[in-house]
Amino acid sequence: MTTAISVHQVAKRFGSVEALAGVDLAVAEGEFFGLLGPNGAGKTTLISALAGLVRVDSGRIEVMGCDVVADYRAARRQLGVVPQELVFDPFFSVRETLRIQSGYFGIRGNDEWIDEILENLDLSSKADANMRTLSGGMKRRVLVAQALVHRPPVIVLDEPTAGVDVELRQTLWQFIRRLNRDGHTIVLTTHYLEEAESLCSRIAMLKAGRVVALDSTANLLRRFSSHALRLRLAPGALLPPAAALRATEKDGICSLSFDRFDEIEPILAELRVAGCTLEELEIGKPDLEEVFIRVMHGLQGDRG
Amino acid sequence: MSGFRTLFYKEVLRFWKVATQTVAAPVLTALLYLLIFSHVLESHIRVYGTVSYTAFLIPGLVMMSVLQNAFANSSSSLIQSKVTGNIIFVLLPPISYREFYAAYVLAAVVRGLVVGFGVLVATIWFAPLEVDNPLWVLAFAVLGGGMLGSLGIVAGIWADKFDQLAAFQNFLIMPLTFLSGVFYSIHSLPPFWQQLSHFNPVFYMIDGFRHGFFGVSDVSPWLSLSIVGACFVLLGMLTLFMLERGYKLRN
Structure with a gap:
């Protein structure tokens, strides 16, 4: 397995702020990789360093084996970046924008591929429209198209679905998934944890410029989250002591986590025996949100 | 080389798409200067003995337009x-800092030459004007445009906001171009101001450019060429140094 992105001991300071504090990371070719973390954790700085938009103070970054500083031309050819900000050049139409972007990468006569991207992103009808006239969602799609003009094997999406409607989000993910199936390596940052959970096979979590968790999504879920029985008791009712010991309560909902479904019945039996009346009951699946919260609060894995 | 070509093409297309504002407007401004100043001064002033004031003013206005518009192009684009x-x-693709520099400077020169040519076409009807040596004309127009285009890159990168750029333009570019002998021969100035003008590189650009038309000038065109050339090289090196370091662009 080849390494698509390798980040080695990368550190970067902005004045007194330590944006990246010795980050080590490797993304394998063909992976769908998630980069998560709260605002200010260093995700965008890391992506900027990867793309050559920011010079790091120390450490080394390679894209498909090409150093992003020493061999920046080769590295940048391997990389497509969809920036977080909704930026555009108001002087040009969609097609002009994509032709110019192709030219920057030394590609001429790229219309066939441009048409294919436009088609896939549902932009064909807007090809000759000026960028100014497009809606926010359309502009976001053009940003994706711009990142793809040079057919990069590695694609980085920095919060691509922030403020994007449901329909576009679906189209976008369908397309990105297909690119991933075709062999492209995808790196995604997002605040929508359910998106990361369903798309990414491996996830790194950043906090204050450090990698605080790095594992396959399945492993993270297993280690930090579990199924949970969530109960709302009738007013005045109390959990029996045995159940109360293992329950956590938040907003009037008691959660009891479990690993196997046959653990549910004894819990319910205990409640029945205690004469505990329930108003609501649901079974929650392990989710990345719980993982995220636990990791960010510095809690250990294996729910211990 | 293709990244450079595309960036250059994009920069030219950018100003060409709004040519009313970037070409027609400065041509009109120069024409107004000519109409007003020549109306007031034509009968009072002769320069170099034989040259009418209007004829003297035209190359000055042309060169001033070249310089101001070259500066405006790279600085406002950035x-x-x-x-x-x-x-x-522009920062994500594999474009080197040298290609970046060359594309912005060259596009600035093109904008300067297009506007300068426009001013010439608009004003040439007002006075008989002959070109003594087109090589001088071209050399100073290109070098001057390149220098101001380079300065435009520096200003565009340095400024974080539009008003900072406006300050650069109003407090540096305008005084340098207006006090360079566009509207007068510096021999008509009191000695102190005459001396001071010799420290203004724009003076040499205008004077050398004018020499191409009249074959006479305040100082030797070779001196002007050396000074303008040296300034161009120094400023180019400074700009390239800034770009190589990624000053304010890659940080």
Whole structure:
């Protein structure tokens, strides 16, 4: 397995702020990789360093084996970046924008591929429209198209679905998934944890410029989250002591986590025996949100 | 080389798409200067003994337009790209800092020459004007445009906001171009101001450019060429140094 992105001991300071504090990371070719973390954790700085938009103070970054500083031309050819900000050049139409972007990468006569991207992103009808006239969602799609003009094997999406409607989000993910199936390596940052959970096979979590968790999504879920029985008791009712010991309560909902479904019945039996009346009951699946919260609060894995 | 070619093409297309504002407007401004100044001064002033004031003024206005518009092109393009954030489209591709520099400077020269030519076409009807040596004309127009285009890159990268760029333009570019002998021969100035003018590189650009038309000038065109050439090289090196370091662009 080849390494698509390798980040080695990368550190970067902005004045007194330590944006990246010795980050080590490797993304394998063909992976769908998630980069998560709260605002200010260093995700965008890391992506900027990867793309050559920011010079790091120390450490080394390679894209498909090409150093992003020493061999920046080769590295940048391997990389497509969809920036977080909704930026555009108001002087040009969609097609002009994509032709110019192709030219920057030394590609001429790229219309066939441009048409294919436009088609896939549902932009064909807007090809000759000026960028100014497009809606926010359309502009976001053009940003994706711009990142793809040079057919990069590695694609980085920095919060691509922030403020994007449901329909576009679906189209976008369908397309990105297909690119991933075709062999492209995808790196995604997002605040929508359910998106990361369903798309990414491996996830790194950043906090204050450090990698605080790095594992396959399945492993993270297993280690930090579990199924949970969530109960709302009738007013005045109390959990029996045995159940109360293992329950956590938040907003009037008691959660009891479990690993196997046959653990549910004894819990319910205990409640029945205690004469505990329930108003609501649901079974929650392990989710990345719980993982995220636990990791960010510095809690250990294996729910211990 | 293709990244450079595309960036150059994009920069030319950018100003050409709004040519009313970037070409027609400065031509009109120069024409107004000519009409007003020549109306007031034509009968009072002769320069170099034989040259009418209007004829003297035309090359000055042409060169001033070349310089101001070359500066405006690179500086406004960069500040706009920085403020709107679309500068990222140029920073992500494999374009070297040298290609970046060459594309912006060359596009600035093209804008300067297009406007300068426009001013010449608009004003040439007002006085008999002959070109003594077109090589001088071209050399100073290209070198001067290149120098101001380079200065525009420096200003566009340095400024974080539009008003900072406006300050650069109003407090540096305008005084340097207006006090360079566009509207007068510096021999008509009191000695102190005459001396001071010799420290203004724009004076040499205008004087050398004018020499191409009349075959006479305040100082030797070779001296002007050396000074303008040296300034161009120094400023180019400074700009390239800034770009190589990624000053304000890659940080």
